[in-house]
Amino acid sequence: MHAGDDGYSPIPGDHESEELEGGLNAAATRPAPYYYQAAVPPAAFVCSISSDIMRDPVVTCDGQTYERAAIEEWLKHHD
Numbered sequence: 001m002h003a004g005d006d007g008y009s010p011i012p013g014d015h016e017s018e019e020l021e022g023g024l025n026a027a028a029t030r031p032a033p034y035y036y037q038a039a040v041p042p043a044a045f046v047c048s049i050s051s052d053i054m055r056d057p058v059v060t061c062d063g064q065t066y067e068r069a070a071i072e073e074w075l076k077h078h079d
Contacts, residue, residue, distance in 0.1 A: 049074055 047054045047067035056068040066074075 041053050044065070045053050047057075047070050048064070049070040050067050052067065052070075054065065054067045057065050058068045058071060059065050060071065
């Protein structure tokens with residue numbers, strides 16, 4: 001897909017830059033196209049301790065998955 005094929009052009013300075021009432025431009029009044037919207041990661045990818053996407057996941061003996069650094073830090077203070 002090329003810029004502008006869906007009616008939303010990410011290129012500054014084209015027809016979307018015309019100013020509207022209140023100082024907004026046309027691009028600011030429309031929702032972002034799907035390819036500019038942030039993706040929400042599956043819950044299974046997110047550590048329940050840190051709330052971040054796991055980069056070094058480990059599984060505990062009870063079957064829960066955590067980010068290694070987060071569970072190690074938690075165990076230092078709670079074990």
